[in-house]
Amino acid sequence: MPPTDSAIQYVRANRDRYLEELKEFLRIPSVSTLSEHKSDMQRAAEWVASQLRSMGMDNVQIMPTAGHPVVYADWRYATGAPTLLIYGHYDVQPVDPVDEWQSGPFGPEIRGENIYARGASDMKGQVHACLKATEAMFKDGKPGINLKYLIEGEEEIGSPNLEPFIVKHLDLLSCDVALNADSSILKPDVPSIVYGLRGLAYFELHVHGPSHDLHSGLFGGAVHNPAQVLCELIAGMHDRDGRITLPGFYDQVRKLSGEVRAELARSPYGEADVLEASGAPQLFGEAGFTANEHLGVRPTLEVNGILSGFTGEGAKTVLPAKAMAKISMRLVPEQDPAEAGDQLRAYLGRHAPASVTWELTELVHGPAIIVERNSDAVRAAAAALKTVFSKDPVFNLQGGSVPIVSMMKTRLGVDSVLLGFGLPDDNLHAPNEKLHLPNYFKGIETYVHFMANMAAGA
Amino acid sequence: MPPTDSAIQYVRANRDRYLEELKEFLRIPSVSTLSEHKSDMQRAAEWVASQLRSMGMDNVQIMPTAGHPVVYADWRYATGAPTLLIYGHYDVQPVDPVDEWQSGPFGPEIRGENIYARGASDMKGQVHACLKATEAMFKDGKPGINLKYLIEGEEEIGSPNLEPFIVKHLDLLSCDVALNADSSILKPDVPSIVYGLRGLAYFELHVHGPSHDLHSGLFGGAVHNPAQVLCELIAGMHDRDGRITLPGFYDQVRKLSGEVRAELARSPYGEADVLEASGAPQLFGEAGFTANEHLGVRPTLEVNGILSGFTGEGAKTVLPAKAMAKISMRLVPEQDPAEAGDQLRAYLGRHAPASVTWELTELVHGPAIIVERNSDAVRAAAAALKTVFSKDPVFNLQGGSVPIVSMMKTRLGVDSVLLGFGLPDDNLHAPNEKLHLPNYFKGIETYVHFMANMAAGA
Numbered sequence: 001m002p003p004t005d006s007a008i009q010y011v012r013a014n015r016d017r018y019l020e021e022l023k024e025f026l027r028i029p030s031v032s033t034l035s036e037h038k039s040d041m042q043r044a045a046e047w048v049a050s051q052l053r054s055m056g057m058d059n060v061q062i063m064p065t066a067g068h069p070v071v072y073a074d075w076r077y078a079t080g081a082p083t084l085l086i087y088g089h090y091d092v093q094p095v096d097p098v099d100e101w102q103s104g105p106f107g108p109e110i111r112g113e114n115i116y117a118r119g120a121s122d123m124k125g126q127v128h129a130c131l132k133a134t135e136a137m138f139k140d141g142k143p144g145i146n147l148k149y150l151i152e153g154e155e156e157i158g159s160p161n162l163e164p165f166i167v168k169h170l171d172l173l174s175c176d177v178a179l180n181a182d183s184s185i186l187k188p189d190v191p192s193i194v195y196g197l198r199g200l201a202y203f204e205l206h207v208h209g210p211s212h213d214l215h216s217g218l219f220g221g222a223v224h225n226p227a228q229v230l231c232e233l234i235a236g237m238h239d240r241d242g243r244i245t246l247p248g249f250y251d252q253v254r255k256l257s258g259e260v261r262a263e264l265a266r267s268p269y270g271e272a273d274v275l276e277a278s279g280a281p282q283l284f285g286e287a288g289f290t291a292n293e294h295l296g297v298r299p300t301l302e303v304n305g306i307l308s309g310f311t312g313e314g315a316k317t318v319l320p321a322k323a324m325a326k327i328s329m330r331l332v333p334e335q336d337p338a339e340a341g342d343q344l345r346a347y348l349g350r351h352a353p354a355s356v357t358w359e360l361t362e363l364v365h366g367p368a369i370i371v372e373r374n375s376d377a378v379r380a381a382a383a384a385l386k387t388v389f390s391k392d393p394v395f396n397l398q399g400g401s402v403p404i405v406s407m408m409k410t411r412l413g414v415d416s417v418l419l420g421f422g423l424p425d426d427n428l429h430a431p432n433e434k435l436h437l438p439n440y441f442k443g444i445e446t447y448v449h450f451m452a453n454m455a456a457g458a
Numbered sequence: 459m460p461p462t463d464s465a466i467q468y469v470r471a472n473r474d475r476y477l478e479e480l481k482e483f484l485r486i487p488s489v490s491t492l493s494e495h496k497s498d499m500q501r502a503a504e505w506v507a508s509q510l511r512s513m514g515m516d517n518v519q520i521m522p523t524a525g526h527p528v529v530y531a532d533w534r535y536a537t538g539a540p541t542l543l544i545y546g547h548y549d550v551q552p553v554d555p556v557d558e559w560q561s562g563p564f565g566p567e568i569r570g571e572n573i574y575a576r577g578a579s580d581m582k583g584q585v586h587a588c589l590k591a592t593e594a595m596f597k598d599g600k601p602g603i604n605l606k607y608l609i610e611g612e613e614e615i616g617s618p619n620l621e622p623f624i625v626k627h628l629d630l631l632s633c634d635v636a637l638n639a640d641s642s643i644l645k646p647d648v649p650s651i652v653y654g655l656r657g658l659a660y661f662e663l664h665v666h667g668p669s670h671d672l673h674s675g676l677f678g679g680a681v682h683n684p685a686q687v688l689c690e691l692i693a694g695m696h697d698r699d700g701r702i703t704l705p706g707f708y709d710q711v712r713k714l715s716g717e718v719r720a721e722l723a724r725s726p727y728g729e730a731d732v733l734e735a736s737g738a739p740q741l742f743g744e745a746g747f748t749a750n751e752h753l754g755v756r757p758t759l760e761v762n763g764i765l766s767g768f769t770g771e772g773a774k775t776v777l778p779a780k781a782m783a784k785i786s787m788r789l790v791p792e793q794d795p796a797e798a799g800d801q802l803r804a805y806l807g808r809h810a811p812a813s814v815t816w817e818l819t820e821l822v823h824g825p826a827i828i829v830e831r832n833s834d835a836v837r838a839a840a841a842a843l844k845t846v847f848s849k850d851p852v853f854n855l856q857g858g859s860v861p862i863v864s865m866m867k868t869r870l871g872v873d874s875v876l877l878g879f880g881l882p883d884d885n886l887h888a889p890n891e892k893l894h895l896p897n898y899f900k901g902i903e904t905y906v907h908f909m910a911n912m913a914a915g916a
Contacts (some may be wrong), residue, residue, distance in 0.1 A: 034774035081484040093774060100670070146802075157772050170825075184676075198675060202773045211737025212558070213888035216760045217656060217858030220788055222732050222751035224742035227761035229695070234686060235693035274680050279669025284682035294679035302678045302774050303685035305767035310784060314491035314615055315552060315660045316823040317786060317858075318762050318887050325685075326768060330678055354825060355742040363773040400675030400775075429776050430671035 002374035004452040007140040009094035011132065011444050016443070018132050019115075019437070021051075025124050026108040026117040026248040032068055032091035033157045041068045041153050044090040048127065048151050049073070057149065065167075067159035068153030072172070075147045081455055082376075083146035086134075086183065087404060087416070088127035089155035092119035093429045100320045100431035113437055120435035121426035126181040127151060127170040129421065129440055133447030144455025148175055152404075155182065158202070158364030159403055166411045177377040178408045179450070183398070183420030186269035188436055191385035191393040191446075193378065194418035196296065199368035200333035201340040202304070204361045205230070207323045207349070213309070213320040223319060224355035227308035230323040236351055237301055237327075241287035244301045246331075246343035247350070256289075256297055264292040267396060269424070277425040296397030326363075330399060338363035366403025377417045377454060384449035385419075388442050419450065462910040465598040468589065469902050476590050476902070477573075477895070479908040480508075482568040483582050488515045490549035491615045499526045499611050502548040506585070506609050507531070513593040515607065521627075523619035526611030530630070533605045539913055541604035541835075543633035544592075545862060545874070546585035546640065547613035551887045554807035558889035560833035571895055578893035579884035584639040585609060587879065587898055591905030602913025606633055608890035610862075611684075612639065616660070616822030617862055624869045629852075635835040635910070639855070639901075641878030644727035646894055649843035649851040649904075651836065652876035654734035654754065657789035657826035659798040660762070663688070663818045665781045671767070672777040681777060682813035687765035688744055688781040694809055695759055702759045705808070710792040711727070714747075714755055721749040725854060727882070735883040758788045773831030784821075788857060795823035824861025835875045835912060841909035843877075846900050877908065 008101050011018075030044035031037040045062050048071045052060045057073035068091065076083070095118050101110035108117035115125075130149075137143040152162050166173055170182070185192045202402040209226035216235060239245050271291040275283050285294040294300070304327065308321030329340050341362050372378070373395055385393040398418075405416045421443035427433045468475075489495040503520050506529045510518045515531035528547065534541070553563040553576050561567035566575035573583075596603040608631060610620050612614035624631055643650045667684035668677070697703050729749040733741050743752040752758070762785065766779030787798050799820050810816050830836070831853055842852040856876075863874045879901035885891045 014829065032776070033770070048881060059754065094768070094770060094772075096768070097671075156774075197846070200675070200775070202775065209738050212885060212890065213555075214736055215858060215886040215888070216758075216762055216786060217658070217788055218753070218856070218886065219732070219736055220760045220857060221756055221758035222729075222741050222743045222749040223736045223738045225760055228692060231689040231692040231761065231764070234689040238686070271680075273707065274677070278672055278677055278681045279814060280667050280681045281815055282813050283680050285680045286812070291680040295676070298679055300674075300679035302674045302683055302777055303689065303767065304674055304690070304774060305769040305778070306685050306781070307765055307769035309761065309763035309764040310552070310554070311763040312491075312552060313493075314552075315784070315786070316491070316614075316762060316887060317658070317660065319760055321888075323764070326773070328674060328773070330675055343515075353742070355738060355740050357739055398676070399678060400673060403671065424621050424676060427670060428673040428676065429774060430673070430779075447873065 004448060007136040007448050010136045010139050011448060015441060022128050023294070024126060025128055026119060027106055030091050030153065031107045032154050033094055038187055041091065045069050045071050045153060048090050051131045052149060056138040057192045065165050067161045070153070070165055071149065071151040073149040075143060076142055076453070077142065078146045079247050081145045083148060083269060083450065084256040085150060085173060085178045086130050087178050088123055088130060088151045089153065090124065090127060090151050091156050092124070093122065093154045097431060102432055106236045107199060114434040114435045114436055116432055118433050120433050121422040122428045122433065123182045125435040125440050126420050126422070126443065129443040130181050130447055132444045133451065137451055138447055143451060148173065150165035155404065160367070161405060163407050163411065166407060173412055175412065175414055177414050180402060180405055180416040180418050181420045182402055183418040184422030184424065186267070186394060186396060186424070188423065188439055189389065190268050191389040191391065192396050193381055193393050194398040195371045195373050195395050196423070197369050197402050197405060198399055199335060199337050199338040200328060200364060200366050200403065201331060201362065202328040202364040203323045203341065203344060204363055205327055206359050208321065208357045209355065210321050216317040216319040219319050224353060225319055226323040226356050227320050229353060229356045230306070230308065230325055233348065233351055234303055234325060237347065240390040242285055244299065246347045249343050252426060253299060253332055256293065256332055260297060261293065264290065267292055267394060271440050273424065280406045281409045295399040297332060299332050302328055330367050330401060333368040333370055335368065337367055339455055365403055367406050368433055369405045369409070371415050371418065375415055376457065378414065380453035381417045381419045381450050383453050384446045387449050388446045462906060465594040465906050466903055468594045469906060473899060475840045479812040480583060480586050481563040481566045483586055484578060485564055487564045487612065488549050489552050489614050491552055499549065502614050503527050503529050503611060506548050509589050510607060510834060514596040523623050525619045528611070528623055528901060529607065529609040531607040533601060535600065536602055536604045539603045540634040542909065542912060543608060543631060543636045544588050544608045545636050545638050546581060546588060546609045547611065548582065548609050548661060549579065549611045549614050550582070551614050555889060556722040556862065560890055569611060573895055574890055574892045576891050578891050580886045580891065581640045581878070583666050583893040583898050584878045584901065588905055590902045591909065594906055595909055601909060603909055606631065606772060613862065616824065618817045620836050620862060621865050621869065624865060629804065631870055633870065633872055635872050636874040638860060638863055638874040638876050639878045640858040640860055640882030641876040642882065644852060644854060644882070646881065646897055647847065649849065650848040650854050651839055651851050653829045653831050653853050654855035655827050655860050655863060656795060656857055657795050657823050658822060659789060659820065660786040660822040661799065661802060662821055663783045663785055664817050666779065666815045667813065668777065668779050671779045674775045674777040676782040677777050682811060683777055684781040684814050685778050687814045688764070688783055688813060691806065691809055692761055694804065700743055702757065704805045707801050711757060712788055712792055714751065720754060722748065722754060725750055725852060730884065753857040755790060757790050757793060760786055762786055784795065788859065789826050791828055793826065795825055824859055825864050827867070829873050833873055834915065835873070838911035839875045839877045839908050841911050845907050846904045869906040
């Protein structure tokens with residue numbers, strides 16, 4: 001039996017154990033953005049490191065950064081074969097609103113074909129699938145390629161310490177190509193490879209009016225309400241056609257080519273799928289573009305959160321002293337996140353009234369990326385998907401942002417293969433996050449074939 | 459010595475004890491809107507009742523309602539003299555944002571000339587001032603007028619059970635005039651009597667988009683963001699001139715008479731005072747009107763609170779499923795609060811896009827009121843203020859709403875004298891609420907003179 005076949009048999013024979021291990025990983029509340037979870041972050045890093053150690057990887061280390069640590073491991077005995085750097089993250093998003101979860105966010109529960117837990121799909125499930133595929137390669141002799149693992153703990157807060165880490169360890173991390181498993185396919189039976197990601201620029205905006213909360217009856221009408229001002233500023237960031245009004249925002253955005261539009265129009269994932277996955281009453285978007293274009297190739301501006309005044313039970317007649325919004329933009333490759341910040345600042349400078357003061361803080365940024373589709377690694381990934389799913393994968397553009405992909409390109413000079421098994425309705429960053437278990441197991445097998453194909457020089 | 463003089467002497471001799479008692483009252487966290495404070499509400503009612511009992515009032519009762527109880531007491535032995543109903547409330551507003559308090563909201567602290575605590579000015583201080591003035595009248599023999607006390611526990615949630623209570627107890631509550639101490643003067647040395655109050659209509663608006671929180675990268679651009687929709691709806695509620703755009707909103711609003719405008723222009727409390735008390739960078743308001751007109755005689759619409767999505771520390775790339783706002787209007791006497799609600803509903807029906815659903819709930823409403831200025835009781839109050847402050851009081855229009863004043867008129871057929879000693883910078887409904895202690899003591903003396911003047915048929 002060829003080595004790949006026996007690795008696949010090993011994977012199939014160990015499904016129950018894999019699932020138990022995955023649950024163990026999901027039980028660790030590794031929320032990177034909340035300081036009270038600092039020790040959980042350490043625990044999650046140790047969990048990943050112990051997995052890497054037990055399967056036979058060398059040089060397993062939990063390496064400090066200015067924030068949460070990076071887990072590193074390598075195996076370099078496949079002389080002459082390429083080196084694959086497997087990137088993932090062990091941190092997860094916060095869980096609020098926690099009362100909307102049907103089962104505890106850190107008490108993984110299987111319902112139907114899915115496992116529900118924070119991080120199940122983004123991306124402990126996929127990190128674990130990589131680990132299990134690698135373990136299977138070791139059980140089957142030795143991997144035919146050189147492997148490095150880089151599993152960080154700060155992806156959900158924008159990877160603020162990863163770039164310095166990479167720069168500091170260029171030799172350790174040198175490789176021929178990266179596998180980024182923080183990705184998804186379009187539908188359970190539609191395998192796909194993401195070749196483009198939007199950039200991200202994420203801000204917090206504070207508007208201050210009176211020096212303290214006022215009685216709305218005694219001051220309302222003569223003092224500008226910062227909640228109202230914030231609403232007006234946000235409302236003005238889009239025009240009636242859903243276009244973003246920040247000065248110069250579209251200046252660098254290229255007109256879509258007929259080719260790109262035609263490929264997006266052919267995608268098996270379309271408007272009806274977006275509508276269903278969202279549960280919205282109807283879709284919406286910038287006039288003149290389709291849903292796939294809105295999501296894949298057009299920039300957007302979203303309010304991620306807004307807070308002002310009294311929001312508890314009942315009636316409090318307050319005129320709030322301040323108002324806050326989290327505002328982020330998804331950018332196309334031609335747009336520079338720093339410039340987008342300048343444009344937002346210019347907009348606020350132009351439109352904020354003198355009756356309030358404001359401040360804008362950048363929280364996260366990362367540029368958009370396009371990956372070369374005709375590389376050995378992408379061909380190895382496409383062939384692996386075809387083997388496991390029995391059909392050719394779709395190449396698609398994804399709306400999310402993975403700044404690490406551009407970091408790998410700039411700092412290590414390598415492309416990333418975006419090969420992951422999330423689904424659009426996995427409730428990423430939302431209550432009831434889930435992972436489709438049949439895809440998790442198919443994912444493990446795909447990673448086995450991918451590594452084997454790379455070893456064979458597919 | 460005339461009885462009034464000895465009552466005033468008694469007040470002055472007992473200041474220290476009064477202050478200790480006031481602190482005791484302020485320590486009870488009687489927040490009516492929060493169900494966890496139910497037992498504190500009962501404690502506060504009992505505290506008021508025990509005060510009434512110990513000074514010599516008859517028929518002291520804690521009377522149940524569908525919500526928090528009413529404290530009632532009377533004294534009816536001044537044959538032939540008028541009956542005064544003293545209205546107040548023992549409940550207070552919530553304390554959030556609690557981290558902005560310099561001292562605990564229920565740990566009263568004296569700093570400078572002020573005592574700081576939730577409810578100090580609104581209105582435990584004033585209820586206590588009435589109690590102490592009444593006590594002094596009893597110590598001095600007997601009050602020269604008949605007295606009734608009605609101290610409710612639901613004013614800060616819009617007095618939902620007071621009207622049924624009054625209707626059920628019309629005989630018990632019958633009187634010639636009411637004293638409503640839930641009021642303020644313009645400056646420490648500018649005594650004033652409020653003769654007009656704006657009405658209130660308070661709503662909670664919920665906007666729903668997708669069925670659950672979404673990843674802003676995977677759905678942003680194709681799904682309408684309810685936080686953005688809410689901002690657009692709120693922004694559209696005012697035009698560029700600060701006028702409210704709800705359909706028909708100004709239809710019943712009368713043009714201001716030259717007389718009213720002239721009196722407001724002569725007020726010793728003006729734009730500079732509002733600016734200073736608010737701490738805002740500059741004032742604002744409906745074009746064509748002064749600050750005193752904005753606050754006294756023009757209707758307003760305010761956002762009292764707004765909440766959507768992720769508002770914690772850091773960056774969460776969520777496209778929220780829903781957004782909420784608390785929105786209230788201050789109305790002039792010609793406007794009907796129910797109609798204002800219909801106008802808001804009509805506005806939302808006209809402007810909310812089909813990509814979201816919405817629901818609007820009325821939380822509180824009460825009409826505006828104008829009190830007759832040429833009554834015996836108002837003259838007795840004006841003379842009392844002149845005695846204590848050595849100057850004639852200003853008659854002014856207040857921006858807040860006291861629905862109980864119109865309830866007294868409709869149900870008991872009596873006017874209310876709005877005589878209280880709060881100040882515009884008392885931080886009502888806000889952190890660091892305070893009461894100016896010299897005014898608290900002057901208030902007690904004013905109430906003594908007011909009752910004596912009424913007894914003398916001033």
